[in-house]
Amino acid sequence: MPLHAAGPTQIFTFPDVPALSQGLDTYVAKLSDEAIRRHGKFTVAISGGSLPKQLAAVLKHNKSVDFSNWIVYFADERCVPLDHEDSNYLLAKTELFDHVDIPQENIHTIDNDLVSDPEEAAEDYISQLAKTFATKDSVRFPVFDLILLGVGPDGHTCSLFPGHPLLKEMTSWCAYITDSPKPPSERITLTFPVLNHAHHVAFVAAGAGKQDMLHQLLDAPGHLPAQMVKPVTGTLSWFVDDAAAAKITSATYKGLERL
Numbered sequence: 001m002p003l004h005a006a007g008p009t010q011i012f013t014f015p016d017v018p019a020l021s022q023g024l025d026t027y028v029a030k031l032s033d034e035a036i037r038r039h040g041k042f043t044v045a046i047s048g049g050s051l052p053k054q055l056a057a058v059l060k061h062n063k064s065v066d067f068s069n070w071i072v073y074f075a076d077e078r079c080v081p082l083d084h085e086d087s088n089y090l091l092a093k094t095e096l097f098d099h100v101d102i103p104q105e106n107i108h109t110i111d112n113d114l115v116s117d118p119e120e121a122a123e124d125y126i127s128q129l130a131k132t133f134a135t136k137d138s139v140r141f142p143v144f145d146l147i148l149l150g151v152g153p154d155g156h157t158c159s160l161f162p163g164h165p166l167l168k169e170m171t172s173w174c175a176y177i178t179d180s181p182k183p184p185s186e187r188i189t190l191t192f193p194v195l196n197h198a199h200h201v202a203f204v205a206a207g208a209g210k211q212d213m214l215h216q217l218l219d220a221p222g223h224l225p226a227q228m229v230k231p232v233t234g235t236l237s238w239f240v241d242d243a244a245a246a247k248i249t250s251a252t253y254k255g256l257e258r259l
């Protein structure tokens, strides 16, 4: 599979997290509107960690967004019950789903009965994806309208960790991991081909704690997981606050933009 970015990576910078949330609201609302006009639904995958709160802060109050046509998946999920404090679903529910009208049947969670069997849970998640995404011979992967990603201090994204064999998974849509270096150890995750077939992929990173990693990811070519996100034909954007962006220097990324 050719891995190249369709266009230049866009980096949107914001003075602080509230401004970043405002920018995310503008971006997501626009993509949601475009997708619903185009094909009647907005298919979006959401990460866990710091992202749900940053995403929802403004978006949850945006009455112009047609949440009734959102179809939500998780970019990755921890193999814990849905009401467990480590659950990415619980976080997204608390921050966003409890405040907007996404039909419950449109929110695709890990099967609560399969959390003790990551392999089965990943298989079930593939079955759920197959109900939403009709694939063609030319494109054998789900094509999300938007995938929202975070990045860890080690450069991981989703549950794709540096040096892990899952980085080489190029066939399956959703994989399981039982040795995640970041707890909890058992997780399921979308794979790179799914990430790289999306119409739009956006990373969200904030805070000085992400400075060094963003400098490494964006200024020095490499093969860290977040650097392997290279949409085949889609767009790649970064939403970062000034603290996280402080050390980015590369000419390639000099066009830091304000939305």
Ligand SMILES: O=C1O[C@H](COP(=O)(O)O)[C@@H](O)[C@H](O)[C@H]1O
Binding pocket: 047, 048, 049, 050, 051, 075, 076, 077, 078, 088, 149, 150, 151, 152, 153, 156, 157, 158, 159, 182
């Ligand atoms: O474990 C995870 O970590 C990453 C990064 O989280 P952050 O708190 O550093 O933003 C997150 O994107 C992923 O969904 C989650 O499972």
